[in-house]
Structures are given as structure tokens and as C-alpha cells.
Amino acid sequence: MISLDVAQLSKVYPDGTTALKDVSFQVNPGEAVVLLGHNGSGKSTLFRSITNFEQLTSGEVFIDGEPIQSLSKRKMRLVRKRIGMVFQDFNLIYNLSVFQNVLFGAMGQAKTSLHTFNWFAPKNLRMKAMECLDRVGLAHLANRRADALSGGQQQRVAIARMLMQDPELILADEPIASLDPKAGREVMDLLWEIVRERALTVFCILHQMDVAKEYGERILALKNGRLLFDRPMQEISDETLSLLYEQKDAAKLASYEEAGA
Amino acid sequence: MADQGKDRWQEEMPARAKRPSLGGFLLTVVVVAFLFSGLAGANLSVDRLFDGVLNLGHFTMQAVPPDTSRVPHVLGAIVETFEIALVGTAFGVMISLPVALLASTNTSPHPVVRTVTRGVVSMLRTVPELIWALVFVIAVGLGPLAGILTIIIDTIGFCARFFSERIEEIRKGPSQALESTGATQFGIIAGSVVPAGFPSFVGTSLFAVEKAIRSAVILGLVGAGGIGVELNTAMSMRMFDEALMIIILILIVVITVEQISTRIRKKII
Secondary structure, three states: OOOEEEEEEEEEOOOOOEEEEEEEEEEOOOOEEEEEOOOOOOHHHHHHHHOOOOOOOEEEEEEOOEEOOOOOHHHHHHHHHOEEEEOOOOOOOOOOEHHHHHHHHHOOOOOOHHHHOOOOOOHHHHHHHHHHHHHOOOHHHOOOEHHHOOHHHHHHHHHHHHHHOOOOEEEEEOOOOOOOHHHHHHHHHHHHHHHHHOOOEEEEEEOOHHHHHHHOOEEEEEEOOEEEEEEEHHHOOHHHHHHHOOOOOHHHHHHHHHHOO | OOOOOOOOOOOOOOOOOOOOOHHHHHHHHHHHHHHHHHHHHOOOOHHHHHHHHHHHHHHHHHHOOOOOOOHHHHHHHHHHHHHHHHHHHHHHHHHHHHHHHHHOOOOOOOHHHHHHHHHHHHHHHHOOHHHHHHHHHHHHOOOHHHHHHHHHHHHHHHHHHHHHHHHHHOOHHHHHHHHOOOOOHHHHHHHHHHHHHHHHHHHHHHHHHHHHHHHHHHHHHHOOOOHHHHHHHHHHOOOHHHHHHHHHHHHHHHHHHHHHHHHHHHHHO
16 A cells, blocks of 8 residues: 655745645545645646656655655656556547557556567557456557547546556546546546545545545645645535635636636 | 827837848848859850850750660669668668657757757758768769768758657657656657657658658769769760750659658658
């Protein structure tokens, strides 16, 4: 079981914008934590910091108690291998086949990267890729080019790619923000089913309050780079949530309502 | 609307033309001077133009009908030209890909490596191909090898630059997705950068083949093998009918290659 510990994270961009200020929280093994926040609240910066894609100004991220910023490249790869990531815009390699995209999920485990290329992939990896695709219900589309699929299907391919990793922790950055409500719901359901059946830990960033309420066991709220609250779902009233979207500026409020709840 | 009149907007209204800067004015004077001096140097006169037209007439009279008697021999030289272009481009493209990876901001191992590689590539491109051909003829002697080496250099100058531009445009997301699986730098490049750029690489390489065929024709003029050698001989021996035949064959080959390459490009992109 993997644990994630974020300690006093701060990030100031070179242009002086403060993206994160003193953010601390823990995600315990087996938990499903949802982070809520509107555009520009620092969500994505936080997401990228967790796997060291973003240089921090101060603070530290611990994975299983190990500070990740000081890890060597090789050790960082070993940590990343255990963490499956799901992105807002899927990040498939669009002119390759669905099957090939899923195979690439094994890059961290295969003997060499070449073993994840369809031409050279060993039979067990090819079988596993088909099983992962089947888990997301897309085995019949394995041969298609990734860009021939709908948005919801592409996100499911991305989830299958992530399953190839056998992740212990799933990080999802707005996995349904680029999808229509119906496809979004299907993706969330699928993701949560997988999390339950494999007893994984999940840290999911969302901006839709209603979706967060439905799936999260614990909710963190980020506002202007600061952690506004961190509570179990049952303790959260609509009033607390409305705090998150409270704005001094009426025009801004309107635009957030459009984008968010 | 009280102060309407002639004087209104005098300050604000833009002038019809801006006064040129001193530098701009001097540059214009220098360029115009070169223009006139150049025209004078060309010794332009009505007589010479008239003679020129007459000479063209003579050339045409002697060249038509084209001499088909040496076609088999000429065809051999054309095939050699085509092979010089193809072999040169193939090796050039193979070298261009790693060079482009070293020269691109997002894939280069170190900024110094990137700057040096870019410098070398633009030097390869800046020196005209005929000069490379002359150098290689001295190095490896007359014949197709000098041509092939020249085309390789020329292709690297062209392809490495465009490959690298494409690589720098590639979206970061997919690479990051692979990185997040624990992939190595090699895996990330082979799995996301190269496939994403592939259609563009193929398109650029096909352009390079077209370019190489035209170059390979010219390279013969300095002895680097191929049809250019034949054309040069025919022209200097004033066998214009044979020269015309060679020119026609060159046209056919160039146009055919361009057609095929256009079709492949349309299919791939």
C-alpha cells in the first residue's frame, strides 16, 4: 500500500504568481480523495508537483515516506511506475493504434522500452494489453487509430494504459473536464469500479461540485493556492461548499458558475 | 463640435509618409547604386539582346529533333543520378533524425549540445551544394560517391532543421503521460516524439528526395557523377540535339518523382 504525504507545498512562478501556498495534506492507503477547486486555484500545479513534473519553491512531497525531490532519475522512475496518471486531455499518441497506446503503459516495467512496441512486445505483455482494454470495454477497438475514437473512449484507452502499470495510487487531473456529462459519468464510474475492485488509492482533481459529492470519501478544497478545508464527505454541508465558490467579484462568480457547479 | 475647422487634428493626424531614418535612407542609396552598377556590368544593349534571341533560335534549330541514338547510354546516367539522389537522401534522413533530436529544445540532453548541433546544421545548409561537391570530388575523386556525400550533407542541412522544428512543436502531454509510467528518456522519445512527428518527417523526406534529384543533376557538372556529366559534355561539344534529349529525360524523371512523392504525401498526412 502506498501513501502520499504533501507537506507545506509552495510554488511561486518566475513571473511572481503564487500558485500554491503552504498546502499540506495526506492521502492514506485505500482512500478516495477528491480535490475541488476552480480554474486557477492551483490544482494542476499541485497535480504536477506530486510526481515531480513541477519544481517546487518550497515544501516536500513524500511517497511512502520518501521525499521525491531528492530522488535520482532512476528512483524517480520506480516511483512513477507505481502511480497511474489520468489526464484531462487523455494524452494518447493519437496517430498510433489503441493497442499500441495501451502497450506503452508497460514502459516502466518492460525490460527495455522496445519491449512495449507492438513489433517487439512479448506475448504476455500483448495479452495483458488486451485484458486491460477489455476491462475498459474497448477490446473490439484495439486496432483503431486513437484519434478515430470519441472523447469518452479515448479517456478509457488512457485508463487502460494506466492499468498496464499495475498502479497502486491513481492520480487523476480533471479526468472528465473535456467530456460531455454522459461520457464523463461513464468514465468516473469505470474509474471508481477499478479503484474498488483492486483496492487502490485515488486522488482525483475535479471542478464539478456535484460529481465530487457523489464520488469523494474525503474532500479537499483549494482556493487561490491555499487549502480551504479538508474533511470527510459526511461532514460537508452545502454551505461549506459554497464557501469555495464565494467571490468578491460578481463577474468572476458568474464565470465560475458557468465552468463549475 | 464647436472647434471644427482646418486646424483641427493638426497634431494628431498621421502624416502621409513617415520621414525615413538615416540608416534606412543610406541603405536605399547603396542598394540603388548596386542596382545600376549591376545593370551596367551586364553590358545590356539592344544588339546583344537581339543576338541572344538569334542564338537561341540557332540552338533550337539544331536541337530539334532531339537525338535519340544515345538514349540507352543516357538512360544509364539518369538511373545513376536517381540512385545518387536516393542513396544520399536515405542516409541523410537516417542521420537527420538523431541530429534533430540533439538540436531540439525539448529533446536535447544539454543546451550546449543543442547550440553546437544547430550551428553545425546551419553551416551545412549555408555552404552551397556545388561547393560541397567540389570539396568531395577533391576528397574521393570524380564519380557518384562524391555526389552521394554531397546529397547526404545537403539532406542533413534541410531535414535536420525541419525535423527539429516539428519536434519542438509536439505537444508535451503525451510525452508526459509516458514519463508518468516510469519510461526512460529513450522510451519517451521513441514512443511519443517520433510517432507524433512521423507523418511530418515522411513529408519532409519526400521533399528532400525531390530536391536531391534536382541537385544530383547539377552535381554532374562538377564531375560528381550522373547525368550532369553527359549534359555538360553534350553542351560543350555543341551537340545540342543530344543535349535536348537529355533535358527531356531529366524533365520526365523529375516530374515523375514529384508526382509519386505528392501522392505518398497526401496518403500519409
